[in-house]
Structures are given as structure tokens and as C-alpha cells.
Amino acid sequence: MLKVGLTGGLACGKTFVGEALAALGCHVLQADQLGHAALLPGGEAYGPVVREFGPGILAGNGEIDRRALAEQVFGSAERLALLNSLVHPPVLRQEEAWLDRVAAGDPRGIAVIEAAILIETGGHQRFDKLIVVVCEEQQQIERSMKRDGVGRERVRARLSRQMPVSEKRKFGDFIIDTSGTKEETLRQVRAVYDSLRRIEL
Numbered sequence: 001m002l003k004v005g006l007t008g009g010l011a012c013g014k015t016f017v018g019e020a021l022a023a024l025g026c027h028v029l030q031a032d033q034l035g036h037a038a039l040l041p042g043g044e045a046y047g048p049v050v051r052e053f054g055p056g057i058l059a060g061n062g063e064i065d066r067r068a069l070a071e072q073v074f075g076s077a078e079r080l081a082l083l084n085s086l087v088h089p090p091v092l093r094q095e096e097a098w099l100d101r102v103a104a105g106d107p108r109g110i111a112v113i114e115a116a117i118l119i120e121t122g123g124h125q126r127f128d129k130l131i132v133v134v135c136e137e138q139q140q141i142e143r144s145m146k147r148d149g150v151g152r153e154r155v156r157a158r159l160s161r162q163m164p165v166s167e168k169r170k171f172g173d174f175i176i177d178t179s180g181t182k183e184e185t186l187r188q189v190r191a192v193y194d195s196l197r198r199i200e201l
Contacts, residue, residue: 001099001102001103001106001107001108001109001110001111002109002110002111002128002129002196002199003099003111003113003126003127003128003129004026004110004111004112004113004127004128004129004130004131004196005112005113005115005118005123005124005126005127005129005130005131006018006021006028006112006113006114006115006118006130006131006133007114007115007116007117007118007119007124007130007131007132007133007168008132008133008134008165008168008176009133009134009135009140009159009162009164009165009168010116010140010144010155010158010159010162011135011139011140011141011143011144011147012133012134012135012140012165012178013133013135013143013176013178013185014114014116014133015030015114016178016182016185017131017133017176017178017185017189018030018112018114020185020186020189021110021112021189021192021193022112024189024190024193025109025110025193026109026110026111026112026193026196027102027106027109027110027111027112028112028113028114029095029098029111029112029113029114030114031091031095031113031114031115031116031118032114032115032116034090034091034094034095035087035091036066038087038090038091038094039064039066039069039087040063040064041062041063043090044090045086045087045090046064048086049064049069049083049086049087050064052082052083052086053069053072053083056068057069057072069083074157075157075161077161084117084121088121092123095113098111098113099111099113110193110196110197112131113127117162118130119163119168119171120162120163124171128199129173129174129196129199130171130172130173130174131172131173131174131175131176131192132168132169132171132172132174132175132176133176133178134165134168134169134175134176134177134178134179135165135177135178135179136179137159137165139178139179140155140159140165141155141156141159144158174192174195176188176189176192
């Protein structure tokens with residue numbers, strides 16, 4: 001089975017690319033969803049995160065308010081690193097279990113894990129190939145403002161704390177540029193899929 005990492009910059013279109021790869025027949029897992037699940041009551045990270053960050057991050061229903069949590073780590077590399085150290089291990093275990101299941105069910109398949117900070121954590125080294133999704137910075141800003149309902153300065157602040165897309169490009173075996181139309185992006189996805197299919201394991 002071919003293990004492929006899928007990452008990219010903020011609001012560059014990773015999820016769209018992942019959905020397109022799934023439509024072509026790849027097995028696709030969104031690591032961010034595993035992270036969200038780990039933070040739900042009963043999730044592996046819920047208790048440790050509430051202990052470390054306090055009851056102020058809880059909503060009325062007892063769930064972690066992700067915006068309140070984000071406020072606590074916003075602008076603090078140490079707090080963000082602490083949060084990641086609590087959330088990433090259970091996510092990693094679930095990813096590995098998922099990869100094992102896919103390998104057992106489809107030994108010649110392509111398993112894709114989509115994750116936002118794959119390169120920053122060194123997680124990209126676990127994969128046979130890495131796809132990096134990129135677009136123009138101005139598009140990142142506009143797409144993120146529209147998607148997340150936040151202001152321009154907030155998006156710029158988030159971008160300033162992330163590895164620049166220009167740097168992420170250097171790690172990619174394949175680059176998909178979503179700056180153009182959806183049709184152009186889908187053509188690139190198809191070309192990458194065809195290349196992955198040709199790789200002999």
C-alpha cells in the first residue's frame with residue numbers, strides 16, 4: 001500500500017484536493033477530524049486538555065469551546081506546543097490503526113492522510129510521498145476570512161506563525177496549485193493520482 005501525506009498552507013484547499021482524490025479511489029483520512037474527536041468529552045485528549053487549560057475553555061454543554069481554547073494558545077508558541085503534545089499522540093495512534101486497516105483491506109491501494117501541520121511536526125517522514133497544496137497568499141487571506149468569519153489582521157497573524165507556503169513547497173513530491181479554477185485544480189489532482197498509481201511498491 002502506498003502511504004501519502006497531504007498538506008498545505010492555511011485555506012489553500014487541502015480538503016477539496018482530498019475529496020477529489022477520494023473520488024478517484026484513494027482512501028482518505030482527515031487528521032483534523034481525529035483531533036476534533038480527541039477533544040470531545042470521552043475523547044483521549046479531553047481530560048488532559050481541560051486539566052491544563054482550565055474550565056474556562058468549556059462551553060455550557062461540557063464540550064471544549066475550540067474558539068476559547070484557540071484564544072489561549074493564540075500568540076503563545078509554548079501553549080500551542082503543550083496543546084499539540086496532548087492531542088497529537090492519540091491522533092497518531094488512530095492514524096496508524098487506520099493505515100493498518102486500509103492495508104489489510106486494500107494492499108495495493110493508496111492511503112492519504114490530510115493534515116495541516118504535517119511538515120512542522122516531522123510527520124511527513126512517515127509517508128512514501130507528500131502532496132503539498134498551495135495558492136497565492138492573497139487568496140489564502142480571502143478564503144480564510146470567508147470560511148472562518150475572521151478579520152484580515154487575524155488571518156495575517158495566523159499566517160505569520162505558520163511555515164510559509166514557499167517553504168512547504170520544498171518538501172513536496174507533488175505540488176497542487178489551487179490558485180486557478182476548480183477545473184484546473186482537478187486536472188492537477190488527476191495527474192498526481194495517475195503518477196501515484198504508476199509507483200511500484
